[in-house]
Each structure stands twice: as C-alpha cells, then as structure tokens.
Amino acid sequence: MAGKEIAVKKHVVRLSAEERAKLTDFIGSGKRSAQLLTKARILLKADVSNAGEGWSDGKIAEALDTSVANVERTRRQLVEEGFEAVLIRKYNPKCARPRIFDGAAEAKLIALACGPAPAGYARWTLCLLEEKVVELKIVEKASDNTIGRTLKKTFSNRISNSNG
Structure with missing residues (x-):
C-alpha cells in the first residue's frame, strides 16, 4: 500500500x-x-x-x-x-421531448392517411398530412418528419414522401 x-x-x-x-x-x-x-x-x-x-x-x-x-x-x-x-444509465424524463402525437391524435392521423386523398392529388403526401393535421387541430404543429415517423410505426407504403 x-x-x-x-x-x-x-x-x-x-x-x-x-x-x-x-x-x-x-x-x-x-x-x-x-x-x-x-x-x-x-x-x-x-x-x-x-x-x-x-x-x-x-x-x-x-x-x-x-x-x-x-x-x-x-x-x-x-x-x-x-x-x-x-453501471446503468439513468433515464431523465426532462431530457426526452414530449410526444406530439398521443394515442388519440395518432389514431386520427392514421385514419386521415387511410382516407381519400385531397382533390387534385392521387395520394396523401407527408407535407399534405402535415398541413391537414394542423388545419383539423389534431395537433398544434408537426413536421413532415414527425408525421413520417409516426406512420412508419404502423404502415407507410401508402404515403409518398414527395411534395406533390
């Protein structure tokens, strides 16, 4: 010693x-x-x-x-x-961003995406969905990336990532 x-x-x-x-x-x-x-x-x-x-x-x-x-x-x-x-990393809830889409809002988004596309469009795009969820006051604001991640959890082959 x-x-x-x-x-x-x-x-x-x-x-x-x-x-x-x-x-x-x-x-x-x-x-x-x-x-x-x-x-x-x-x-x-x-x-x-x-x-x-x-x-x-x-x-x-x-x-x-x-x-x-x-x-x-x-x-x-x-x-x-x-x-x-x-040897365990602590979870800090203050560091995690709050989810924009809770269960109810997510269900409304999925229902919207599964429904008919707006007039003049063959299918929903992430940008169109982004505008519509705000317009319908499903959420206050959301980005097309958030919409895409939320939909990817359930399905995504019906949604196009293009703007038009």
Missing part, C-alpha cells in the same frame, strides 16, 4: 474481487456508452482494497481525461446507490 495515495474521503471505494472482475469484463466488452466505461475505469482506479490502485481523484481525472467532480460523483454514487447503479 506504499504507492497508493489515500486521502480522507467521505465516499471510499472498496471493491470485492467479484466487482473488480465485473468492471474489467464491462470495460473489455466495449459495448457500453463512453460515460459508463469511464465510470467503470474510475472505480477501478479509485479502489483502495488490496487489489486496487487507490489513485487520488486528481490523478484519475487527469489519466481518464475527465473532471475531478465526475470522479467524486462516481464514488458517491457507488457508496450511496450501490455497485449496479453506477
């Missing part, structure tokens, strides 16, 4: 051999987000157990090209929420 820098910390990382093996496999798979891989590397470097490296937060931050605050948050999350919580 002579080479380890151990400072008095509120959230100390002590990993079991099993947890270290899980983290090593986690990093080795490379099939996770960069954020989660960095957290796994932070835990391995911050581990003060006999098998760990016990690096300081500053040294970890420099080596992994991250911030000291990120290292501190990761240590705190391990201690407060547990090992598994660190």
Whole structure:
C-alpha cells in the first residue's frame, strides 16, 4: 500500500474481487456508452482494497481525461446507490421531448392517411398530412418528419414522401 495515495474521503471505494472482475469484463466488452466505461475505469482506479490502485481523484481525472467532480460523483454514487447503479444509465424524463402525437391524435392521423386523398392529388403526401393535421387541430404543429415517423410505426407504403 506504499504507492497508493489515500486521502480522507467521505465516499471510499472498496471493491470485492467479484466487482473488480465485473468492471474489467464491462470495460473489455466495449459495448457500453463512453460515460459508463469511464465510470467503470474510475472505480477501478479509485479502489483502495488490496487489489486496487487507490489513485487520488486528481490523478484519475487527469489519466481518464475527465473532471475531478465526475470522479467524486462516481464514488458517491457507488457508496450511496450501490455497485449496479453506477453501471446503468439513468433515464431523465426532462431530457426526452414530449410526444406530439398521443394515442388519440395518432389514431386520427392514421385514419386521415387511410382516407381519400385531397382533390387534385392521387395520394396523401407527408407535407399534405402535415398541413391537414394542423388545419383539423389534431395537433398544434408537426413536421413532415414527425408525421413520417409516426406512420412508419404502423404502415407507410401508402404515403409518398414527395411534395406533390
């Protein structure tokens, strides 16, 4: 333990051999987000157990090209929420955009798209549908991309992506 820098910390990382093996496999798979891989590397470097490296937060931050605050948050999350919580990406509902088409509006859009095309057109286009759903006050506003994505979930071969 002579080479380890151990400072008095509120959230100390002590990993079991099993947890270290899980983290090593986690990093080795490379099939996770960069954020989660960095957290796994932070835990391995911050581990003060006999098998760990016990690096300081500053040294970890420099080596992994991250911030000291990120290292501190990761240590705190391990201690407060547990090992598994660190390796799962949290869903933040504030980051997700609210859906424009709820179930009822989506049903009205599908019914409209399945119905006869407007006069002068052989079939509905995404732009025509975009204008019509706003005109009929099904939704306040929508783009042709949103219309296309919504319809693609159910069907899309009757809709043309052309403007006319």
